[in-house]
Amino acid sequence: MPNTIDTILKVSLNHYLVLSAVLFTLGVLGVLLRKNVIVILMSIELMLNAVNVTFIAFSRYSGNIDGQVMVFFVMTIAAAEAAVGLALAVLIFRRFKEINIRYFEHLRG
């Protein structure tokens, strides 16, 4: 019994990888399935942060500091992306009075 508890308590690289894969998949599903613009933006952020978890886990378990530096770049880019995304969402809301992507169907053919 103590043996099982030990294995559960000892968090390994794979635990982190699975966690980040689950988070990433949730983000992907959010982008693909949800119709609300704001929720889609949040899902994209979730995807980027899942990647950050991967970077840090790999970096921690291999003793290579590069991965943790990359996270800073990713966070900066994510912030810029959120700024542009929200600006576009505001613009869209002003024109369409709607933030549901079901109504964006003027481009077809």
Add this chain to the structure above:
Amino acid sequence: MNMQLLKDIVIVSPLIALFALSLFPVMIKVFRGNREPNPYVTLFLGFMGLSLATGLTAALSGAKQTAFSGAIVFDGVTAWMSYLVYLITAVSLMLSFDHVATKGRQFAEYVFLMLNSVLGMIVLIMSNDLIVTFIGIETMSLCLYVLCAMGKEDVLSKEAAFKYFVLGSFASAIFLYGVALIYGTVGSTVFPEILEAVGTLISTNKLFLIGLGLVTLGFAFKVSIFPLHAWTPDVYHGAPTPVTAFMATAVKASTFIAFLRLFNSDGYGDAARFQGVLEWLAVLTMLIGNVAAVMQDNFKRMLAYSSVAHSGYLMVGLIAAGFGSNFNAGATSVVFYLFSYSLMTLGTFALVAMFERAENTAMSMDDLKGLAGRYPLLSLSLAILLLSLAGIPPTLGFFGKFYLFSAAIEQDMYWLVFWGVINSVISVYYYLRPIVMMYMTDDQPAEVLGAHLMTRMTVVFTALLVVLLGLASSPVLKAVQRSVVNLF
């Protein structure tokens, strides 16, 4: 130590020049109390930035150099592709200056965004590290999302911008996940180390293979390869035409170069299944692009699908470079094709821009009826550009395709070349249709086009280049070859 840093900064000086000059138009606007500066001044500042960057690039080109501990590489391909991107941007700025959807109220911001998008592209072309590639892609794309939305037209451009934003960020996140997995398995994101590890890891390590697949998907989105091509017609249609011209050419050129750098390794030789998947993607991209283009009546959407098809042809060269025994032959053909494709597409989109009188008019095939009667020079230019896109000799497009397919034949990839040729034949139908409209239906005279001096010059100038470079294609190819062989 400080000398090293200085040297690194000198190597990225074109980027610094671009960024510094891009600030001038917006700064002038701010200091004048948010009043739009004279558009000629703005345009001139934009050209200043581009020519300064071109000059610095020319001054720097020579032996292969790396900077920032190998994260940035400056070689012959960097120089060539930078010139191409600067040229495309200069032309796109001229088109934007004339075009009804982009000129006027916010031209200063527009030039700022365009130069910064170019900055991202040059980072992408120079990058020798996956994380730098990611930053390049994002800088380029974030500016492009806003550029798409900056058209004066209310519905289509906004919708296109948002669609592009959501799908683009989605693809970037997938790309980044791939980078993380590659980092975890290789222990580094620098290209030389990854390329060295490919040979052993690709057949033994599943995680590495997944990472490579995700990175490929990320690139595939940006250059509209089959499973991720669906945004292309919508966004190209909705965005203002000068922006579309810029996206269709510069983005594709710079992204393909980064993509090509990832395949500069002998290690892919054993990865038959990966190769098989990429080959199928190339074939499906060509087929879907061409078949959908045949059915289009909107000229801009037709060109969008044709650009999807051209991505498929480029993939053929990429596969020949990556999986064959001779990387340089494939890489040369891809670089050459990017040049020819960009020139042809720019000219054609410039003509589309001339037809758009108001910001929400869409040009259809019927608008071309009887054009030859009223505008003989323009019609001749468009005919040359379309024949070149179809790949009919002696235009540049023919030689581009010829080198691409012969590089693949050298590597015994007959199956791919077979599909490439079949698709070129399909494409002749929809490229010839506008020519038939222009020359063979003279029952009604074409409508009078606006003056658009610079746009008109662009159409004629690109058509001229397509013919001249086509006739002189072998010296051009030799020059490209030298830059690839010595310095890649």
